[in-house]
Amino acid sequence: MSTPVRLLLCDDHAVVRAGLRALLSSAAGIEVVGEAGSGEEALAMAARVHPDVVLMDLQLGDGMDGVTATRHLTAGGEYAEVAPRVLVLTMFDTDADITRAIEAGATGYLLKAERPDELFAAIHSAASGRTALSAPVADRLLAQMRSPRPTLSDREHEILGQLARGLGNREIARALFISEATVKTHLGRIYGKLGVETRAGAVAVAKERRLLA
Structure with missing residues (x-):
């Protein structure tokens, strides 16, 4: 039997974290090893529990946002001997949010409207180092590539x-x-x-x- 994916949840809403934990308890091959309510807490928790994947919200209230936390986590170093994969799970799908998260090192970018089975599959994909994108996010990234930024004087x-x-x-x-x-x-x-x-x-x-x- 394969080792389950060790997952750390990071969302500033306790109800959302509880819902995700309950949902993920039914998923095969995934073990929730910790929860964090802020970017700072996610870094400290990752150093203790050594997750394979961090499920990261972008908007985390006051303090460090999800993009900054993602950049620190994926850099490894003081926060983890082996840098975890970061899978963004958010409500926001603007071009700027997507670009910032990917540039910070996120392995995937999902929207909270995803079906549970798609979330489970994305977590396993991220743990294996494969990119996982919601369909609307993939469409926006392709649109960005096809439509270069306007040139202003x-x-x-x-x-x-x-x-x-x-x-x-x-x-x-x-x-x-x-x-x-x-x-x-x-x-x-x-x-x-x-x-x-x-x-x-x-x-x-x-x-x-x-x-x-």
Whole structure:
């Protein structure tokens, strides 16, 4: 009989952790060896129980977020002699969240809407070092690869940065020593390149696509 996958749960909601533990108790070949309610707690727990896989939420309330915890865990070192695999389990599927998690070293990225059997299979895949992605997440990653980031001019980047600070057209014009009419012209080009119609939409897309410094 094969050794079960040693799993550490990390979610800041105790009810969610209890539900996951109850669900996973019915899964063959998976043993929950610990629970953590924060990123810091996950690092400390991993050093003690040496999990094969950490099931990691991204939003963990105050303190260290799931991406930072993932980066520390997958680096090994002081937190684990052998770096565990990290499988993200979250409600969020924005391009920015997915990209940050994968770049931090996550082996997989699942949404909390997954069916139990898909979660079980993903845990086993992660333990074996295979990538596990929810279908919507895989679709978004492919879309990112097919649609490269829009190219903005230096001036458009400057104006976008001022937008993110919440400045109006007149304030942007003063800050950059240009006319309000020029600001409006650049905004129109920025909206067109980002596929948005509002200032808030431009800032949201810029953050999602990591266009802001």
